[in-house]
Amino acid sequence: MKQDLEITPEKFFKVRRRFLKLGAGTLVSALMADNLLAAVLKEQELEFKEMNAQEAFALNGELLEATKEEIATSYNNFYEFGFFKTDPKNKAHSLKTSPWDIRIEGEIEEPFSISYTDLLSKVHLVERVYRFRCVEAWSMVIPWVGFELRELIELARPNANAKYVRFTTLYDPKQFPMQGIMQLLDFPYKEVLRLDEAMHPLTLLAVGMYKKPLPPQNGAPLRLVVPWKYGYKSIKSINKIEFLKDKPISTWEAENPKEYGFYGNVDPEVSHPRWSQKSERVIGKRGQIATLYLNGYASEVEHFYQGLDRTKLY
Template identity: 40%
Template sequence: MAYYIKKKLWQIDGLRPTPEKIYYRRRTVLKKLGIISGGLLGGSTLLSGCTQKPNREKSNPEQPGVISNHFNFDGMADLYPARRNEKYALDRPLTDEYHATHKNNFYEFISRQDPDIYNVYKFVSDFENRDWKIEVSGLADNTGTFYLEDLIKKMGLEERTYRFRCVERWSMAVPWTGFPLAKLIKYFAPKNEARFVAMVSYSNAEQMEGVRNLTHYPWPYSEGLTMEEATNELAFMATGLYGKPIPKQNGAPIRLVVPWKYGYKNIKSIVKITFTDQQPKTFWNQVAPTEYPFTSNVDPSVPHPRWSQAFEQMIPDGEKRPTLKYNGYEKLVAHLYT
């Protein structure tokens, strides 16, 4: 299927907005000049709080005095774009950013107003992700509740280009920004008896129409990996896309990327991580266990019960390509399944 996008006025060449990084950086310059947060305004608190926990209820930097529902922290704009890790170079061109951010299957945001389940980008404005925390529990030494801001600063960021394959056969190639899941797991120090990593997505019926209306689904969305899968070098926690913080419809502010598995394993908007010795229940496996097994590796020789997986169709033009075993990452992950 081909997808045709009509340009809007703000997409016309020559009418581009100021790049985000430059926009945010102007505040840093103004602070140094003493024009913001004291300085020439007569305040003496320009440097107050530097050694304290940042104020999590701060105003939106784009509109002073207005509380934003977008995840953000001081200095975040300077982290993007991150340096690209060339080890993960691709065999195909990157998907256009517009299409990668406007074809998203995120069931929490499916709306009765629009029958197209991929138009979730229209219905994410109420999603509150400003003050993001992740609860870590289970068989690990370092558990508790962690601010995502602190984790990002501790882990650091890099960019990786990965193939992305949906179970419904469409595929993309996108540049994710984030950090290795293995690095995060090491920080939480799981115990030897931990065999699985379970994850849970944010779920709020007031902010998410799909959660509110699709009451027959087992919310919140949940997924899991074996410890071996989770610590594989490919497993990635993404906080950005196309050199910018990740959009809400793509799983802001943090999501999992495991490029050798079908897309539904790549859980979005993560709020809980649990280390366990039992295989965790997962969302789609509970809905249709014969169609969505726990492992869910990309495999052209294993058809979905309702369609073949022998080929994929690239977004946006529908170009057909043969499906690659483990989505082309066989050398790095095949040993996990011997």
């Protein structure tokens, strides 16, 4: 696997900083999770000056302009709150994100639960500016704050049987109104990665965006971000992570396997059964742009998929 700085030149792609190195009995236990993250980001404000989220960013030699924050936080799919893009922002105030525990289990040395605040004390936060491409053929560019998923995997210590990682959204109909009365999907929402995909340095567990804690409508307090996959793979409000030997079925794969494959990779040459994926609408801008294979990250991750049939919506 490539080392971190070999993926893309750091000055073009990311700003990596050690934001948090706090032990038990310190600020971690004294502050609410959102306040903790906000305080850490404020303390590190000078470190962020190299990369202003409202300016253009370079990735693989191409300038990327970040989507305006008010757009990225108000145009969302989060079906636990409703069917429309505005529902998450309008209804997500019901989601209580502190305290928050994540259960880690499956093919690991020993199952355990960890609080969100304790988890933050054990990882290194980074800012990553990624393309975000929805299977509905729209896109954004978002500056995330988070940590590489492989850090959590190293904490979990999976055994030799572990081949897949499954993520599960919190199930709580009192907080997610669509879970209890008109379930569009078989909640709780689940997503899956192969272990090698999960270990790649680009794969992020996001805790913030635009230098702020994640808002509830964007998946607070913890969501997955896999930039070369369609957005439905980026599961929100995670409260369980399992390491599995056999490939499980993810939510959209179970709901409609003819339209949503296990891999969910961005591919302009493989159309959705009901629309082309050759182009995309950039939210907040006019017109269409050409969709890039693996969302522009092919040089880093295409080796994962050699030999697979691209026509099968993988």
